[in-house]
Amino acid sequence: MPELPEVETTVRGLAAVLDGRRILTAEARRGDLRRPFPQDLRQRLTGARVTGLARRAKYGLIDTDRGDTLIFHLGMSGSWRIDPKDIGKHDHFVIDTDEGRRLVLNDPRRFGSLDLVRTDEIGSYGPFVAMGPEPLGNEFSGPYLKGALEGRSAPIKSLLLDQRIVAGLGNIYVCDALNLAAIAPGRAGGGLSRSRLGLLADSVKAVLAEAIEAGGSSLRNYARPDGELGYFSSKWRVYGREGRPCPRCGAPVRRRVDGGRSTFYCAKCQG
DNA sequence: CTTGTAACCTGTCTGC
DNA sequence: TGCAGACAGGTTACAA
Numbered sequence: 116m117p118e119l120p121e122v123e124t125t126v127r128g129l130a131a132v133l134d135g136r137r138i139l140t141a142e143a144r145r146g147d148l149r150r151p152f153p154q155d156l157r158q159r160l161t162g163a164r165v166t167g168l169a170r171r172a173k174y175g176l177i178d179t180d181r182g183d184t185l186i187f188h189l190g191m192s193g194s195w196r197i198d199p200k201d202i203g204k205h206d207h208f209v210i211d212t213d214e215g216r217r218l219v220l221n222d223p224r225r226f227g228s229l230d231l232v233r234t235d236e237i238g239s240y241g242p243f244v245a246m247g248p249e250p251l252g253n254e255f256s257g258p259y260l261k262g263a264l265e266g267r268s269a270p271i272k273s274l275l276l277d278q279r280i281v282a283g284l285g286n287i288y289v290c291d292a293l294n295l296a297a298i299a300p301g302r303a304g305g306g307l308s309r310s311r312l313g314l315l316a317d318s319v320k321a322v323l324a325e326a327i328e329a330g331g332s333s334l335r336n337y338a339r340p341d342g343e344l345g346y347f348s349s350k351w352r353v354y355g356r357e358g359r360p361c362p363r364c365g366a367p368v369r370r371r372v373d374g375g376r377s378t379f380y381c382a383k384c385q386g
Numbered sequence: 387c388t389t390g391t392a393a394c395c396t397g398t399c400t401g402c
Numbered sequence: 403t404g405c406a407g408a409c410a411g412g413t414t415a416c417a418a
Contacts (some may be wrong), residue, residue, distance in 0.1 A: 118412090189411090190395095191395090242413090273389085376410095
């Protein structure tokens with residue numbers, strides 16, 4: 116379930132094993148995921164030392180001492196595993212380190228991606244070009260949202276999912292943030308008041324921070340016992356909780372499908 | 387430009 | 403037990 120908190124937890128887990136290590140081998144077990152892998156992936160990674168890891172929106176970034184950055188996206192079903200017992204058919208990329216640790220990228224649905232770009236050209240990496248601010252950063256705020264949503268008639272839910280407006284939110288945390296802020300998912304973004312948008316920005320930050328905290332505190336080295344990174348049990352407010360009580364008012368949580376995507380909300384306090 | 391829909395691909399779960 | 407159908411966290415191309 117990779118949204119921003121899951122990617123953050125994954126990156127921290129990878130860092131524990133990879134940061135400062137030399138890559139002995141980097142093997143792609145197929146030629147592509149959503150996009151083709153770089154053809155010189157193995158050559159550019161073999162023997163390189165990892166100098167740092169970071170996250171941008173839902174992308175993980177792995178810098179090397181050769182001036183390259185390996186950029187991964189987990190799509191809908193991707194995950195990294197540490198030292199798995201064996202390699203399965205959905206294990207697409209394998210890194211072995213100089214400490215004898217093995218990292219494996221698994222992605223059954225193959226909606227993920229793996230790219231390698233020059234670190235000093237990271238800003239021109241396609242997906243990053245038009246990307247909006249980080250939701251946990253200072254730039255993302257009520258006033259920012261007011262400006263970004265000016266004149267927009269689309270539902271606030273779909274605007275929050277637009278990575279050009281704010282980068283890193285997905286279906287789960289958008290549903291939860293709208294519930295915490297008591298805003299109806301279908302409200303036109305441009306029609307929300309300054310104070311509502313301030314509350315919304317704070318709510319987005321709160322649900323993300325809480326999920327990252329849950330990911331960090333519930334897992335040793337951010338990995339499950341089987342070595343899978345980034346997947347943890349977080350207590351979602353409304354997502355996946357149809358029929359259960361709304362945490363604000365106790366009314367049953369409802370599910371609605373728009374555009375083939377589930378929206379969970381409380382009809383009473385998000386009316 | 388904005389908005390909404392379909393498609394990408396595989397696995398899992400539910401109900402008959 | 404088998405099988406059809408619904409559903410899944412993201413992104414992007416395309417139509418209107």
